[in-house]
Amino acid sequence: MSKTCIIIGASHAAAQLAPSLRQEGWDGKIIVLGDEPYLPYHRPPLSKAFLAGDTTPEKLLIRNQAIYEKNDIEFKLGVRVESIDRSHKTLTLDNGEVMSYDKLALCTGSRVRTVSLPGVELGGIHYLRDISDVEKIKEDVAEGANAVIVGGGYIGLETAASLKKQGMNVTVLEMAPRVLARVTAPELSEFYTRVHSDEGVSIKTGVAVAGFEGDGKVQRVTCADGTHFDADLVVIGVGIVPNVELAEAAGLEVENGVVVDQYARTNDPDIVAAGDVTNHPNALYDIRLRLESVPNATDQAKSAAASICGNEKVYSSLPWFWSDQYDLKLQIAGLSQGYDEVIIRGDKDGSRSFVAFYLKEGKLISADCVNRPQEFMVSKKLIAENISVDPAKLADESIAPKELLAG
Ligand SMILES: Cc1cc2nc3c(=O)[nH]c(=O)nc-3n(C[C@H](O)[C@H](O)[C@H](O)COP(=O)(O)OP(=O)(O)OC[C@H]3O[C@@H](n4cnc5c(N)ncnc54)[C@H](O)[C@@H]3O)c2cc1C
Known part of the structure; x- marks a missing residue:
């Protein structure tokens, strides 16, 4: 009898895992279950081209339907998996349906971190994770109106740029002393603060938002220091949390994500996991980590598909964003x-256009490349292949990026 592999979550990891299963030789059924009503779509453009009005939902699709049909991949969309019974190898959906699986892949990703501040339920206040969020935000976009972004991380800054492009007056409120504090060096924070200010976006750091005021719809954002900002639209971007509850309730090992090995295997031999939801080992940095990036979801999904088919494909890519x-x-x-x-x-x-190279004990560990695609390609190679370079050469613009590969 034909075996069934069920994939929970229909986004970047699933869009790779399902066709990779066929490439790895899976000849049974493949069913993808997702709670959003769309086929897997590119999430990164949501805060960029899609919010800025430069692309449509149809153009966001990662693969078109024909590719899935060709690979005999079935989708059930708009359904949520409520529980996993590992002893009977079944799943229960929110519509009461019970489905059996032989192999299971958890690609449940992550969701936005929410805040519980007074007034957060007012109209005009949004989070940004999926297409429907952006469609709601767009309803509140108006030229000359005030937008306040809570959180100066990448999503907050991208959202600020997209709303500015549409003629809004944009203010970014960040609690830390600098934007992007969690992910970059002060040099990058200063650079992005300068660029946003040149573009007319106001960035306020060291500001703790205390609540929101308005009559049904937001009109003002209030801060702990007594200041306030007029707002017709608020977007909150204060991070994400992995969707681990399903795995946890099923008794899988969970610790800052679903714990998997370098083959994307959980502690259940019939269950793999891939993407934002996993806590996985990275041999290059010799640590375990949870990543929030498309390349991670895609590459790890290839390992997960191989594991389901009894093959071994180590996931050891260099993280990039x-x-x-x-x-x-x-x-x-x-x-x-x-x-x-x-x-x-x-x-x-x-x-x-510049590069910030990050070193640890003289060794290159990371590079932030702004409008520098060549240096980015070279840095990936230098780090992944552990090639040591004289720091003076990294700074020297007279040396072509490719020449750095000579070490
Ligand atoms: C606005 C925005 C901009 C971004 N920009 C970038 C970028 O520039 N570069 C980059 O590398 N990354 C970026 N990211 C991050 C990137 O989108 C994620 O890393 C990627 O989407 C992870 O894919 P995933 O498949 O692991 O999970 P997700 O994309 O989170 O998808 C998981 C899916 O599973 C569904 N699901 C969860 N639980 C259940 C359940 N019980 N039943 C059914 N369905 C369920 C979820 O609703 C969701 O549809 C961005 C993310 C956002 C939101």
């Missing part, structure tokens, strides 16, 4: 946590 704001493409190679030195290549104060 990107962020688009205005005309700036930031590409980040590796993880900068624990750096003790930052080397700048290019003019970060007067231009819109």
Whole structure:
């Protein structure tokens, strides 16, 4: 009898895992269950081109329906998996349906971290995670009106740039002393603060939001220091939390994500997990970590598909990310946590193109490349292949990026 593999969650990880199963030789059924009403779509453009009005939901699809049909991949959308019974190998959906599986893949991703401040339920206050969130935000976008972004991380800053492009007066409120404090060096924070201010976005740091006021709809954001900001639209971007509850209730090992090994296997031999939801090992940095990025979801899904088919494909990619704001493409190679030195290549104060190389004990561990695609490609290689480079060469613009590969 034909076996069934069920994938829970229909986003980046699932869109890779399902076709990869066929490539790895799975000839049974593949069913993808997702609680959103769409086929898997690219999430990154939501705060960028989609919010800015430069693309449509149809263009966001990761693969078109024909590809899934060709690979005999079935979707059940708009349904939520409520529980997993590992002893009977069944799932229960929110419509009461019970489904049996032979192999299961958890691709449940993450959701926004919410705040419980007074007035947060007022109209005009939004989070940003999926298409429907952006469609609601767009209803409140109006030229000349005031937008307040709570949180100066990548999503907050991208949202600020997209709303500015549509003629809104935009203010970003960040609690930390600088934007992007959790993920980059002060040099990058200063750069993005300058660029946003040049573009007319006001960035306020060291500001704790205390609540929201308005009559049915938000009119004001109040802060702990007594200041307040007029607001017709508020977008809150204060991070995400992994969707681990299903796994936890099923008795799978969970610790800051669903715990998996380098083959994306959980502690149940019939269950794998991939994407934002996992806590996985990274051999290059010799740590366990949870990543929030598309390349992570895609690459780990390939390992998960191999494991389901009894093959072994180690997931050991170098983490990388990107962020688009205005005309700036930031590409980040590796993880900068624990750096003790930052080397700048290019003019970060007067231009819109430079690199921040992060070193730890003289070794390159990460690079933030702003409008520098060549340095990004080279940095990925330098870090992944552990090639050591004289720090003076990293800073020297007279040395072509490719020449750095000589070490
Ligand atoms: C606005 C925005 C901008 C971003 N920009 C970038 C970027 O520039 N670069 C980058 O690398 N990454 C970016 N990311 C992060 C990236 O989108 C995520 O890392 C990626 O989507 C993770 O994919 P995933 O498949 O693991 O999970 P998710 O995309 O979170 O998808 C999980 C899916 O599973 C569904 N689900 C959860 N539980 C259940 C259940 N019980 N039953 C049914 N369905 C369920 C969820 O509703 C969701 O649809 C961005 C994210 C956002 C929100």
